[in-house]
Amino acid sequence: MxxxxxxxxxxxxxxxxxxxxxxxxxxxxxxxxxxxxxxxxxxxxxxxxxxxxxxxxxxxxxxxxxxxxxxxxxxxxxxxxxxxxxxxxxxxxxxxxxxxxxxxxxxxxxxxxxxxxxxxxxxxxxxxxxxxxxxxxxxxxxxxxxxxxxxxxxxxxxxxxxxxxxxxxxxxxxxxxxDAQHRRAYRVSLREQGVLLFAVAAITLLCAHPLSGAPPFLIFPIGLYAAYRLGARGAAWACLIVALITLPIAMSGASPRFNAILGPTAQARTIQVFIAVLFYTCMAASLVLAQQDRLRRLLQRREQLTRVARARALAATEAKTEFLATMSHEIRTPLNSVLGFAQLLAKRDDLSPDARRQVNLIDSAGAALVAVLDDILDFSRVETGQIELQPQPTCAADLLRETAAIMAPEIRAKGLELEVDIADAAGRHHALDADRLRQILINLLNNALRFTEQGRISARLTIEPGAAADRLRFEIVDTGVGIALEKQALLFQRASADIALGRMPAGAGLGLAICRALVDAMGGKIGVDSVPGRGSCFWFELSAEPAEQSASPTPAAAAATPAAAGRILVVDDHPINLEIAATLMSMAGYDVDQAASAAQAIDRARKTAYDLILMDMHMPEMDGLEATRAIRALPAPFGAAPIVAMSADALPTQVERCYAAGMVDHIPKPVQREALYAKVERWRRKPAR
Structure with a gap:
């Protein structure tokens, strides 16, 4: 010590x-x-x-x-x-x-x-x-x-x-x-303590005095009040004072209030019972109050700790988000150059077969890296609760066929068979988020492809009509390695599918965790049935209300529409990114102007009424958000041009800032040619306001 x-x-x-x-x-x-x-x-x-x-x-x-x-x-x-x-x-x-x-x-x-x-x-x-x-x-x-x-x-x-x-x-x-704890529990001034104990003594003397008509039970309220204000120590002092006053008076036979008229023996017994009852009544009340006070202080302490922990968690989340934003931007920016030039090279007619194969390998590897980045961003949205569904009238059967068609080349290239089995008696459209549903199906098909070496992969859909909503059950069945029962519970956790199967992950290991989060957001459930060595069946079920078919063209149809001539302004401070975007748009038949800074973009937009503006976000002196606001302030028709962000900033909060500044859409880097053409054709010549 x-x-x-x-x-x-x-x-x-x-x-x-x-x-x-x-x-x-x-x-x-x-x-x-x-x-x-x-x-x-x-x-x-x-x-x-x-x-x-x-x-x-x-x-x-x-x-x-x-x-x-x-x-x-x-x-x-x-x-x-x-x-x-x-x-x-x-x-x-x-x-x-x-x-x-x-x-x-x-x-x-x-x-x-x-x-x-x-x-x-x-x-x-x-x-x-x-x-x-x-x-x-x-x-x-x-x-x-x-x-x-x-x-x-x-x-x-x-x-x-x-x-x-x-x-x-x-x-x-x-x-x-x-006990020091009882002393610290009630911090009452000495003056108040003195007044309370004096009141106890005065009322006790009044009740015990032979000339007074006050009944002894009046001692209980003041004793309980002392216990309430001073705690267990107050109860102890009050009972001690009562004993010191009542015993000498009562035992002398002077106080008829304590059975003096029945004799000394009854007098003694009455006093003993009275003191015992008073003590335990006051002490029990004080201990109950003290326990409540301890619980209250404990609750306050826990609430304070909870607030501190929540503040730390929010700070950690903000730091993680900032880190993801920075890393995503730093990775996507050079990757945009790699994939952009790989796509441009693949369009050349003078490449040898070996060179074309190598360019295609570069493009495939880059696409895999983009998929990893997208998975990380999707999981970040999942953890922060930023998943937003956009249900539209969707034919689930057509969506399954289209998704299977997307995956078919890779599945058949591995020597596997692909089967699509649909049981849909009504053939109705349903209110579904087609993009998120396609994301789930692609993740499950990719998972089946990675862990199946021979045999087949089946994509199945069963729709059971209901009174208010139909039940949709999707199944992805493979003849792969299968999963042990004790490991199936790990499958829908982060980086778990590969670990459960005893393999190193080929991607970020987040695909199944994202699938579960998306299915939960849709109000459905997801699971797996598997036998080791005989394959697996990943399934998920949704309840969806029937919806009327939309007459508007689908994104795929819009992307297939031939591009008409139009004038487009590409804004980017990075020369390589500027060259890639301008070249891609020129190859599609557009007249392209270029701006290497926000100031140049505003100056050009002031003089030319563009059909569309592709705007980078990060630029020196003035960023893309400020440039967008300045262009929006121009008089029509110069300020009415649709502005689409083309940036490596792809987090949900960053995309929201683009919309808030007046942009109409967002294209993440690295830019995929098909996505770029589809969005440009969608917004070309549409007024922004």
Missing amino acids: PQGLAQQERKRQAILLQGLSAALICGLFFSEFLTRTQLQIAAFWPANALLTAGLAVLTAKRGLMLVGMFVTFHLAADLLAGDSIGRALLYTAIDLLEALAAWRVCVRLWGRTPRVRTMRALAVLPAVTTPIAAVSATLCAAVLSLGFGEPLFKTWVDWFLRGALGLAVVLPGALVLV
């Missing part, structure tokens, strides 16, 4: 010894001279309880000192009260044994210093000390009866009530008063 703490503990022990010694001596003389019954046995005996409490909280050396004072002043008080030397020695020995027994039992039960902080502890103390008081009463009554001719039963009752009341009331009260 550090020296400072050791010195502080020594000081505390010295104060405890002084306080307990003073209380012990005062209690001995108070009981002997003011509370004796007709058999010369005190009606209230706090000394044994004070010694028990002292032995529990003091060090061994100071405990022995307290025992010495107990024996010395016990003998002195007995002799001064008129007892013979034999009685004095008997009383002192029995009381000492009773206190030592109570101390040993309490320490054994608690394993340390006993504390009265709960209702259970308050109930346990009298339960263990009352039998000890009964044993000591039996011993003392037997000796007094045999040696001094005292009546056995009456002596036993007086001695038992004397010891039991003292241990049951004073011991928990003393433990409460020396």
